[in-house]
Amino acid sequence: AEIAIVPDAEAAGELAAEQIARLVARRPDAVLGLATGSTPLTTWTALARRSLDLSAARGFALDEYVGLPAGHPESYRAVITREVVEPLGLTPSHVHVPGDDGGELAGAGERYEAAIAAAGGVDLQILGIGRTGHIGFNEPGSSLASRTRIKTLTEATRADNARFFDSPDQVPRHCLTQGLGTILDARQLVLLAFGEAKAGAIAGAVEGPVSASSPGSAIQLHPKVLVIVDEAAASRLQ
C-alpha cells in the first residue's frame, strides 16, 4: 500500500476528497464505496467544499445494522442520507445500503452483490478500520474471500459504537456487511485512520501477516491502496 502520513483528520479528508474528485472528473457516474462511522466525516466535508456535481455518481455503503426499527437515526441508511447524500448532492436513488431494497433479509447479501455487479463494480472504496481490525463489519475470523452476508458484531465493536446510541444495549448485535472479497473487488481502496487507538489495527493491516484474524490485512492483496493516517495511527508502523 501507499502510505500517506498527514498532520490531522482535516488533511486526511482533503487527500481522500482529492482522490474522489479526480475519479469523478474522469467518470461522472463513478461508483463510490461509502463508509460510515467517524473516520470519513472530514472526507465528506472536504468533498462538499468542492461543490462538485455528484448527481450522476452512484454509491454503495459497506454495511448496515440488522434489527433497528425502520428510519432509526443511527441506521446507516439514515447516516448515509444525512452525512453523504444530502451534503454532497448525490441522487438518493443512486445510493444503496445493504438490506434496503425492501426484500427479505435472507438473500439480502446476494441481492446486494448483484446490485454492485449491475452497477459495474465499485470504483473507489472509502474504508475506516475498527480497533478489532475490522473493515466493513468483517470482524476477526472473516474469510478473506467473504461476500456480503449477516455477521455478529464483537462486544468491542458494540462498545465502540455505543456512543451513537442512548445506551449500550441498544447497539444491534448483527449487521449486514460487504465481505472482504467484495471490498477487494473495488478498483481502488482508500483506508483512513486517526488516533492512537487505531495504531495496532493499522500496523496489522499494513504490515501484519495476511490473515482472517486481522481482516484489515486483506488490503495487502489489493494492487491499488492508499492508506491515509495521522502520526498517532501510524505510530506502530515499522
Ligand code: F6R
Ligand atoms: C463503517 C464501517 C466500520 C468503521 C470502523 C471505524 O461503515 O464499516 O468498519 O469504518 O468501525 O469506525 P470509526 O470511523 O467510527 O472509528
